[in-house]
Amino acid sequence: MERQIVKSKLALRMPSEEATADDLPLAQDLLDTLAAHAHECVGLAANMVGIRKRVIAFDNAGTPMAMLNPSILEKTGAYETDEGCLSLPGTRHTTRYQRILVRWQDLSLAWQERWFEGWTAQIIQHEVDHCNGILI
Ligand SMILES: [Zn+2]
Known part of the structure; x- marks a missing residue:
């Protein structure tokens, strides 16, 4: 189900909580919402549709992908760029x-780890x- 996009900075500045099995339908909603906005958007986080849970969906080189509770463990090769949202x-x-x-x-709900x-x-x-x- 496609969801409405939140534009309130106040709401977007609140950190999200750990996602659980209950949030799997939310992950699907994010994939649906991403598909509906494919012409202008390559990724979404759940708080952008008003749900403060750690769920994201994004375009992984042409294949839509969703993650629950993503965290970045290591990073290399800093660069400067301009981004839209x-x-x-x-x-x-x-x-x-x-x-x-x-x-x-x-x-x-299986844990994955990769670069x-x-x-x-x-x-x-x-x-x-x-x-x-x-x-x-
Ligand atoms: Zn954004």
Whole structure:
């Protein structure tokens, strides 16, 4: 089910809570909402649809992917870039990393850990920031 996008900075600045099995439908809603906004958006965090849970969905090099409780364990190769956000107007300057080691729970709630790089890594960093209440 597609959900409405939240644009309140106050709400977006509140960190999200640990996700559980109850949040699996939410992960699907994020994938649906991402698909509905595919022309303007490459990633979403649950607080962007008003639910303060640590769930994200993003475009993984052409394949939609959802993560529960993602965290970035390691990062290498800092660079400066400008990013947009569906919840905010315009673009903003930020520091990102070329390669990141991410730990998360998949849609079977199994823990996964692997490196992502480039554009996908940048999207994940943006969405994990959202989970932590950080806006670029
Ligand atoms: Zn954003």
